[in-house]
Amino acid sequence: MRKRIAILPGDGIGPEVCEAATRVLTEIGRIYHHDFEIKKGLLGGAAIDAIGQPLPEETISLCKQSDAVLLGAVGGPKWDTLPGEQRPEKGLLGLRKALDLFANLRPVTIFDSLAEASPLKDDIIEGVDLLIVRELTGGLYFGEPRERRNEGGQEIAIDTLVYSRAEIERIVRRGFELAEQRRGVLTSVDKANVLESSRLWREVVDEVAKDYPNVEYSHMLVDNAAMQLVRNPKQFDVMVTENMFGDILSDEASMITGSLGMLPSASLSESGPGLFEPIHGSAPDIAGKGIANPLATLSSVAMMLAYTLQMPDEAEALQKAINNVLENGYRTADLTENRESALSTVEMTDKVLEALDKTTTVS
Numbered sequence: 437m438r439k440r441i442a443i444l445p446g447d448g449i450g451p452e453v454c455e456a457a458t459r460v461l462t463e464i465g466r467i468y469h470h471d472f473e474i475k476k477g478l479l480g481g482a483a484i485d486a487i488g489q490p491l492p493e494e495t496i497s498l499c500k501q502s503d504a505v506l507l508g509a510v511g512g513p514k515w516d517t518l519p520g521e522q523r524p525e526k527g528l529l530g531l532r533k534a535l536d537l538f539a540n541l542r543p544v545t546i547f548d549s550l551a552e553a554s555p556l557k558d559d560i561i562e563g564v565d566l567l568i569v570r571e572l573t574g575g576l577y578f579g580e581p582r583e584r585r586n587e588g589g590q591e592i593a594i595d596t597l598v599y600s601r602a603e604i605e606r607i608v609r610r611g612f613e614l615a616e617q618r619r620g621v622l623t624s625v626d627k628a629n630v631l632e633s634s635r636l637w638r639e640v641v642d643e644v645a646k647d648y649p650n651v652e653y654s655h656m657l658v659d660n661a662a663m664q665l666v667r668n669p670k671q672f673d674v675m676v677t678e679n680m681f682g683d684i685l686s687d688e689a690s691m692i693t694g695s696l697g698m699l700p701s702a703s704l705s706e707s708g709p710g711l712f713e714p715i716h717g718s719a720p721d722i723a724g725k726g727i728a729n730p731l732a733t734l735s736s737v738a739m740m741l742a743y744t745l746q747m748p749d750e751a752e753a754l755q756k757a758i759n760n761v762l763e764n765g766y767r768t769a770d771l772t773e774n775r776e777s778a779l780s781t782v783e784m785t786d787k788v789l790e791a792l793d794k795t796t797t798v799s
């Protein structure tokens with residue numbers, strides 16, 4: 437099958453983990469006889485350095501013409517002094533908006549063999565399987581006005597949190613649909629005791645719930661949700677929430693699995709190409725050292741194969757290969773105290789490729 441895949445490596449460890457993904461995609465293409473046409477594009481700091489802005493038109497067109505997009509990460513200290521509108525992160529936010537990627541799915545799945553890497557006790561993490569469904573194109577990261585100004589001799593800074601009923605409804609519906617396909621439990625996370633946008637969110641959830649009688653749903657305030665995620669993560673099946681809450685809760689939830697370097701994500705629109713990326717950032721503290729964990733990105737490739745490319749066997753084979761490698765005790769530095777035995781990004785990718793080759797037989 438012929439598929440066009442855009443890869444946007446971005447900054448910091450982005451190019452390192454995207455190189456791992458490119459190798460794995462190429463191998464899957466070889467094993468399953470797919471013609472993956474991979475084209476790279478500029479985004480974030482890399483695009484600022486090359487053409488002076490974080491989201492080139494050419495990148496938007498490349499993504500729109502592709503079947504799926506894979507992204508590394510953007511940002512880093514080199515660009516931190518730029519004004520907000522010109523920063524690398526603005527490129528990523530702009531791309532999400534341009535592709536209307538309103539639904540960000542962040543699965544938190546436990547690998548039994550990784551239990552020792554989690555700071556939480558075995559009995560707390562055992563069997564955790566939850567999905568954070570984060571609204572991705574609205575809320576505080578997009579609201580206007582966003583500005584600094586002088587008011588009565590004081591410098592003030594303004595961000596705006598806006599949600600329309602329609603924006604809330606489409607993500608909440610997605611949350612209910614996914615809960616229906618899973619264990620039928622949905623927790624909607626908000627801050628309705630304080631925020632007007634959250635009060636509208638709650639109203640919409642209560643209305644949409646009527647269409648999903650088989651889903652048991654409840655509301656939870658975000659501060660409590662942050663605590664419950666470490667106290668008893670097993671209580672959650674699907675969590676649906678707004679942009680910033682989902683951003684923060686998913687970094688927290690990643691530690692249930694043992695590392696931020698493990699969590700993948702899929703960002704989806706109603707139609708059009710999906711974008712797949714690890715939930716972590718550009719990790720400037722380890723960039724260039726060759727030690728980044730590539731598994732969040734490789735699991736994002738598995739999500740791409742499953743969701744957008746409609747290749748469930750290939751997705752399962754890749755997920756199995758990742759599982760296999762972890763079961764065999766291979767760890768990158770973020771997953772082990774034993775730094776001597778830690779694998780580099782390239783070595784970990786080699787192990788996944790070996791496991792793929794060993795476990796896959798396609799005629």
Ligand SMILES: NC(=O)C1=CN([C@@H]2O[C@H](COP(=O)(O)OP(=O)(O)OC[C@H]3O[C@@H](n4cnc5c(N)ncnc54)[C@H](O)[C@@H]3O)[C@@H](O)[C@H]2O)C=CC1
Pocket residue numbers: 449508509510511512513525528696697698713714715716717718719720721722727728729730732770
């Ligand atoms: N999707 C994106 O492109 C995102 C970009 N960012 C940007 O990334 C930059 C750095 O942000 P931070 O707050 O440091 O968050 P970060 O997610 O880049 O890193 C947080 C910590 O996790 C570690 N880490 C992250 N990914 C890892 C991996 N694959 N393997 C091993 N360790 C890993 C890092 O070394 C660091 O200690 C900022 O410019 C930020 O805006 C942050 C989050 C998401």
Ligand SMILES: CC(C)CC(=O)C(=O)O
Pocket residue numbers: 525528529577683715
């Ligand atoms: C630019 C940021 C909103 C990226 C981020 O932290 C994320 O999407 O998780």
Ligand SMILES: [Mg+2]
Pocket residue numbers: 683684687715
């Ligand atoms: Mg984040």
